[in-house]
Every structure is written in C-alpha cells, then in structure tokens.
Amino acid sequence: MLVGVVGKPNVGKSTFFAAATLKDVQIADYPFTTVKPNMGVAHIVTQCVCKELGVVDTPRSSICVDGKRLVPVKVVDVAGLVEGASKGKGLGNQFLDDLRQADALVQVIDASGSTDLEGRKVPPGSHDPAEDIEMVEREFDLWMYGILKRDWEKATRSLEQTGGKVTDHLAERLSGLSVTLADVEDVVLRLRLRTEKPSSWTDDQIMQFVIETRKLTKPSLIAANKADLPTSSQNIESLRRTGRQVIPCASEAELLLRRAAERGLVTYSPGDKGFTVPDQGKLSGAQAAALRMVEDKVMRVYGGTGVQEAVNGAFFGLLKAIVVFPVEDETKLTDKDGRVLPDAFVMKGGSTALDLARTVHSDLAEGFLYAVDARTGKRLAGDYRLQNRDILKIVSSGKRG
Ligand SMILES: Nc1nc2c(ncn2[C@@H]2O[C@H](COP(=O)(O)OP(=O)(O)OP(=O)(O)O)[C@@H](O)[C@H]2O)c(=O)[nH]1
Ligand SMILES: [Mg+2]
Known part of the structure; x- marks a missing residue:
C-alpha cells in the first residue's frame, strides 16, 4: 500500500513528508522546489498487543514505544500541481505519473491562504484554499479522462464490432493506476452506463466515470497545513462545513518536534497531544522560543500537529488497513x-x-x-x-x- 502526498506548489508537501519520514528533502519558500518524487517510510501507530498479553516484545520490523506499535508504511511526495498540469503546464503531468501506484492520497493545502493558485506568496488570508482542492481533483480527473478519450471512438467501435467488453477495455487502460476490473465494474454499474453501446457514452458520462473511479481508487483526505498561522482556523472551519475530512496540520512544528526528540531535547512521539522538555538548560534561546511557539500556536489550539493523524487517517481510515x-x-x-x-x-x-x-x-x-x-x-x-x-x-x- 502506498499513500501519495499531493497538492499545489509551496503548500508544505515536502515538509509534511519530511516530518512523517524524517527523510532529508528539499523544502523552500517558492513553487516547484520538488521535481522528482521522494519515496519514504512513515509509520502508522496502533495499540500493540504486548500489554494486553502481558509480554515484553522484541520487534524486528517495527517499533514498540510504551505499548504503541509503530509500523512502517510507504509514502511518496511529488511535485506540485497547477491548473493545466494535465495538459503539460508547470511540471506537466510527470507528478501524475508518479502517483500511479498510490492507493490513497493526502491532499496538502495551505490553510492559511498565503499562497495563490500557483503557489506564489500572497498576503495571508487572501486566497481561498477551497479552490486548490477543486483544482487538484479536476486536474487529476482531466488526466485520467485524457487517457480514456485518446482513442475512445476507435476503441469503442472496435469493441462493438468484435463483442469485446467495455469494462475490460477500461480496466486495461487504467491498470497502471492501480484500478482493477472489479473497480471498473462497480462504477459502471453504479452509473448505469450502457455497456453494450459504449460509443454512445457522452463526454459527461465518461467524465462522471472518471470522477467516481478516482474517488473509489484514490480516496483522499485533506491535510490543512500551516495551521499554526492565524488565518488558518477560519478556513479550516469553512472547509469542514463542506463535509470533507479535514485534518488541521502543522508540518513544520511536527518536523521540529521529531528532530528535537531525536536529539533528546524533548520527549515526544508521533501522534502525541503534547511534549515535555526534560532539561530546559539544554535548549538554546532560539530553540526554547520555537518550542514555545509550537506549544502556543499548535498543541494548545489543535491538540497535536495532525501529521500522524493524517498518516493514520490515510491508512486506517481511507484504506481500512x-x-x-x-x-x-x-x-x-x-x-x-x-x-x-x-x-x-x-x-x-x-x-x-x-x-x-x-x-x-x-x-x-x-x-x-x-x-x-x-x-x-x-x-x-x-x-x-x-x-x-x-x-x-x-x-x-x-x-x-
Ligand atoms: N507556517 C508554516 N509554514 C510551513 C509549514 N509547512 C511548510 N511550511 C513552509 O511552506 C514552504 C513550502 O514548503 P515545502 O514543503 O517546500 O512545500 P511543497 O508543497 O513541497 O512545495 P513544492 O515542492 O514547491 O511544490 C516552506 O517555506 C515551508 O517552511 C507549516 O506547518 N507552517
Ligand atoms: Mg516539495
């Protein structure tokens, strides 16, 4: 199982990825920092069975911390996507190719609204992140639609002549995107598409098929990143009213805490609602100030950084792992x-x-x-x-x- 981290440029995808995997990747305050995909290992956290059974475990492929089992999972961070990407704009549809094998998506947005649709800096609160969600999903759909439309007329005519099945054809075209025949059959049935005469399907119907197939095979949740910024909470509230699953995230804060924990400066494990500082004397002035910010702007407001919650949500929630x-x-x-x-x-x-x-x-x-x-x-x-x-x-x- 693989989870893809997607979104428009400059929203904090790589920061989210680095926080989740502790892999050193490029992070910068401008669009298209990431070009090639970053593949890494994150962990999902679940209650271990050791406490229930009263045994002391000695794990090999995973980690047990105080009765919580951290199990490795694969995550990929890809280049940012802009409007027109499915037709080659920005870094083109390379990023879409990099997402082919993903089973679910974490869509990272800049909840603070301080980057425009293309990821350029704008005054905080001046851009509506809801537009970004729509844009990303639309580009994904247009890309899939493009794959099907390329030879639709010719292919469906030939299917009708030879008695071939349109579901087989669709599954074959989309097989590289981890879409199975069962997925295709499910969507075709639900939309009541005429399988005996696919040449009669309208463009709208093909698009409807694409949208439903995306929802089924690439389910997603929203990681509302940069939640530490003051303009974020209002946007998060209104996004939640749309009924989408929205997880407030502070990836930068999570990265800081995990790195500080590695160096023994704080006691924190992914998913914790708070952290402690074992020895204030070990912190520099800047470190102490940064940790105070995390405490005030993230932990107290949201009860956690949201990064682990999003990773867990993708695997346990979306993929029912x-x-x-x-x-x-x-x-x-x-x-x-x-x-x-x-x-x-x-x-x-x-x-x-x-x-x-x-x-x-x-x-x-x-x-x-x-x-x-x-x-x-x-x-x-x-x-x-x-x-x-x-x-x-x-x-x-x-x-x-
Ligand atoms: N305030 C705040 N800034 C963040 C947070 N996460 C990331 N950033 C900043 O957002 C900017 C972009 O971060 P990246 O992780 O490079 O963003 P990206 O989405 O991978 O960008 P591209 O690869 O260019 O698409 C950097 O300046 C980060 O420091 C966060 O939680 N809070
Ligand atoms: Mg990046």
Whole structure:
C-alpha cells in the first residue's frame, strides 16, 4: 500500500513528508522546489498487543514505544500541481505519473491562504484554499479522462464490432493506476452506463466515470497545513462545513518536534497531544522560543500537529488497513529466533489468512494448511478475514511452514 502526498506548489508537501519520514528533502519558500518524487517510510501507530498479553516484545520490523506499535508504511511526495498540469503546464503531468501506484492520497493545502493558485506568496488570508482542492481533483480527473478519450471512438467501435467488453477495455487502460476490473465494474454499474453501446457514452458520462473511479481508487483526505498561522482556523472551519475530512496540520512544528526528540531535547512521539522538555538548560534561546511557539500556536489550539493523524487517517481510515502480528510459535508468541511478537504487518482491509501467508513468504502460501489464532488456539481457514491486531501462526507444508 502506498499513500501519495499531493497538492499545489509551496503548500508544505515536502515538509509534511519530511516530518512523517524524517527523510532529508528539499523544502523552500517558492513553487516547484520538488521535481522528482521522494519515496519514504512513515509509520502508522496502533495499540500493540504486548500489554494486553502481558509480554515484553522484541520487534524486528517495527517499533514498540510504551505499548504503541509503530509500523512502517510507504509514502511518496511529488511535485506540485497547477491548473493545466494535465495538459503539460508547470511540471506537466510527470507528478501524475508518479502517483500511479498510490492507493490513497493526502491532499496538502495551505490553510492559511498565503499562497495563490500557483503557489506564489500572497498576503495571508487572501486566497481561498477551497479552490486548490477543486483544482487538484479536476486536474487529476482531466488526466485520467485524457487517457480514456485518446482513442475512445476507435476503441469503442472496435469493441462493438468484435463483442469485446467495455469494462475490460477500461480496466486495461487504467491498470497502471492501480484500478482493477472489479473497480471498473462497480462504477459502471453504479452509473448505469450502457455497456453494450459504449460509443454512445457522452463526454459527461465518461467524465462522471472518471470522477467516481478516482474517488473509489484514490480516496483522499485533506491535510490543512500551516495551521499554526492565524488565518488558518477560519478556513479550516469553512472547509469542514463542506463535509470533507479535514485534518488541521502543522508540518513544520511536527518536523521540529521529531528532530528535537531525536536529539533528546524533548520527549515526544508521533501522534502525541503534547511534549515535555526534560532539561530546559539544554535548549538554546532560539530553540526554547520555537518550542514555545509550537506549544502556543499548535498543541494548545489543535491538540497535536495532525501529521500522524493524517498518516493514520490515510491508512486506517481511507484504506481500512489492519495490523496483524504473525508468529511462528503461537504459545510463546515468538519467531524461530525467540523474538517476541517480531513483526507487525499492514494489510488491506478485507485481507484473508491466505493473503497474510503470501505477504510473509510465497512458500507459506503455496503449502498453506490453516492458521492458528494465538489468543484462542482456534484453527482458521485460508479465507478467514483478518481482524485488526490478530496474532496468527500460519501452518504450511511449504519450506517455511
Ligand atoms: N507556517 C508554516 N509554514 C510551513 C509549514 N509547512 C511548510 N511550511 C513552509 O511552506 C514552504 C513550502 O514548503 P515545502 O514543503 O517546500 O512545500 P511543497 O508543497 O513541497 O512545495 P513544492 O515542492 O514547491 O511544490 C516552506 O517555506 C515551508 O517552511 C507549516 O506547518 N507552517
Ligand atoms: Mg516539495
């Protein structure tokens, strides 16, 4: 699963990305700072099972902090997008190509309204960020529409002559965008499009298909960034009234806190509602002032920086991700090296025990016999739907079983 960080230029996408991944990327106060995509690893935070089971865990692929499990997930930060990007304006549709594999999007906006539609600086509060959301989604749709329209007439005529299925054609055209045949069939059915005569579909109908397909296959939430600035709260309020999921974010503050935490200057872990300073004497005057700002303008007002909430929201909310704990010994909860609760895997909602076996190792899936629920000792079949925080042993005749 991959989450893309999108938005117009200069809104703080790379700052959000750097805060979420602690990767050093270019951040600057002008549009088109990012040209090539940045791929990185963020973590989603979930309650670990160690406390419930009264064990001290020794994770390998993830981190457990005070009973909270931080599980790695992939995030990509792309170039900013401007009106006309789908037709090559700005950095063109390169960024759209970079988003092909994304399963969900965090759309970062400048909630303070201090950048115009193209990301240039304007007086705070003078631009309405609602316009940016519309623009970004419209460009995405136009791009997808362009892919379908390129040879629509010719392709549909040939489908009608040969008896080919329009759903197969659409799925094939959009397969590079992680759109499946099931997604296409779902949208076509919902919109009641005439599958036997696709050449009769109007441009509006094709666009409607694109919009619904985008919503289904690239669900998004809004990270209302620069929430620390005074003009943001009003915009956040009015965006929320539109019914969209809006998370106030202060990416710069999150980046500062995570870097300070790495150096031991503050006690803070992602998603915390506040932070503490173990030794005021270790801080320079500038550091102390910056932390006071974070406390006053972010933590007290919003109860957190919102960055972790947005990452969690994308995976757990939009993608219905679940975290499962595979073990090799279901009584000791260990792997073969004796590590307790060694792994935590992020799986798409609806995944099965067999999917988990596939994720651990292909050999396990090939010889899959059954899974064992470590909590109850019950045997589970391959089609068992995984639940969040399941602890399972896979029993297989495969090499690693
Ligand atoms: N006040 C405030 N400024 C921020 C915040 N996040 C980012 N910025 C500033 O916004 C500017 C743009 O940040 P970037 O992260 O480079 O923005 P971007 O969206 O990646 O920009 P492009 O790559 O050019 O599209 C920089 O000056 C950041 O310091 C925030 O939470 N609060
Ligand atoms: Mg950037």
